[in-house]
Amino acid sequence: MPLPTRQQSENLLKEYIKNPALLNHCHMVAEAMEAYAKTLGEDIELWYQAGLLHDLDWEAYPNEHPNKALSELLAEYPTKLLDAIAAHAPDRTGKKPESVIECHLFACDELSGLMHAVSLMRPGGFSDMKAKSVKKKIKDKSFAANVSRDDIRQGFELIGKTPDEHITFLIKVFQNK
16 A cells, blocks of 8 residues: 555544644654664655654543554555554554564654653753663662653664664654654
């Protein structure tokens, strides 16, 4: 199936997600995925839209996430995108991240959420953020307690990056947005 346009995916996102924080998260993950796609020579639009739509059903159907999106809301999307979204929530879908896009979406999701929380605590946001301050917050389980530290650690392994490498890459992405 051909990939819908970025604008069509944006419209779909805005139809199902009203929460500004969740919209911001989806855009952050999309930007992270786009940046990795450029670096790795992958399909930029596919990767961006996988990041953009990964939590499409979270607000409207939290108990069915991401299965509702996969079975109904994204039925017209390519299998690679659907597989990436399924693999970002293996406990709910049974699909473990295996392909390059699947591993990167998994690796960018939880870490982006934690990094956003870190940015809110800093006067300069992402502008002067260092990997060291993010790593310190990963260790602090009371900070952004709903973010899975296990998923963050697994993400580093899945993409073959050290915490410093992955965090520094994402800081640069988020500084430029």
